[in-house]
Amino acid sequence: MRVTWPISLPLSSAAVMLLACLAPTGASAVERTRARELISLLIQDCGSCHGMTLRGGLGKPLTAAALAPRDANAIAAIILDGVAGTPMPPWRGLLTQEDALWIAGTLKKGLAE
């Protein structure tokens, strides 16, 4: 018996979507260069636990659907302070409040889709 699961979105498409997110949205308070750095951090470093496509790994999925019930401020707080008792570390010191809010907003808009 062969077990098959739907093959996920090709990474190149995900990358195109991510770059599309770099376009000015008005809501973002970070500059374009910083935005690029944050996208890279999201894919590569957040991705080491949450999956490079952010569909989850040892950490939870960070898709827009998964994050829909949470508001951006709450997500930013998790990014900055971590979650005690889990491997989610506090990123405060490496990321500012603005960075964290921008990441939260970007994820809620559906970076992973």
Next chain:
Amino acid sequence: MNRRELLGKACLSGLGLALSAKRAGAAPSSVRGTGDLGIVIERASGSVQIIETTHRTMLARIRDLGDLSHASAVFSRDERYAFVFGRDGGLTKIDLLTASIERRIVQAGNAIGGAISDDGRLIAVSNYEPGGLRVFDADTLALIADVPAEYDGGRRSKTVGLVDAPGRRFLYALYDAGEICVADFSEADAKTPKLTRYSGIGKLPYDGNITADGRYYIAGLFGEDGLVALDLWAGEPKPRRVLDGYGRGEAALPVYKMPHLEGWAQAGARLLLPAVGRHELLVLDTESFQERGRIVVAGQPVFAVCRPDGRQAWVNFAHPDNDRIQVVDIPTLAIVHEIKPGPAVLHLEFTPRGHEAWVSVRDADRIDVYDTRTFAKVAELPAEKPSGIFFTARAHRTGQ
């Protein structure tokens, strides 16, 4: 020369002729072994390079392998085939000699690595979604066994730290349930393994590995300061807490990338293990299971890997110290060298006898090759966001 020798000579030259005719002029050098081959995972582009370490060249690139973030590989006993485990549940069997995909399946939704049984017949994959182990025929990749990681009345746990153990066994840990499992396929026609579960081992085991002799399985815990060792040579193995309380009650530092126990640094009876939330390597004596020292390092260690002779361990680090490698001299437990290959050093692999170390430098899109005696960089190879590097010599090592 007698008649038999003459006949033999004629036959041999006839065979040689037939072979060269068949190859239509191909150079004799197209016949080759695989002992100096390996693969490099190119995580972002979903491709792997087949490389050879004698002349340090790429032989081929194979594409369309899906999401290869955190991908790993094992090799068939004849070192001809690589089995690549992708994050998206892809399991791809690559023929290193023809540089082609022999077979490929997508066996789960989210996976985290695999193992090959000691007899080379079974490929096991550790899955996050759906949580559990799946075991496949190494020839055909047909499903042999599905072993759900159920706990707590039907919940599914992510599985981590999957390794092979002697006697067609696989060991792994249940991240959410805090268990170590042994799946024993020693019954020749086993469709369902004999499963032994050790529960209550501690919180959040994040990875595990087995000593080269196949005796001890050790799982690292994220939720507690300590590790768990299981002696598989014991009549009735019992999990035992080791290096308990190594954090000494101090607040843990943030861990921006989980440490790995794959390829851990075992030198004789000493095992160098990454501490979690401390910028230290812990030195464990595997005879007494006592701590034999600590080595302060540059950041949160991710991989600590021994050169095959056990003289050195090379260590890389989590963000934001992931631009460097430190080298530990095992006899003195001192750091004797530091290399800064560049941004995001993700993995390294030694050549089988340890004369070189191949290092993936993700953000530089490069593989750097170092002489391990002089620490001089001897080659650079371009690669697309490289992560794992795996050489065929792993085929003959337990737990790889």
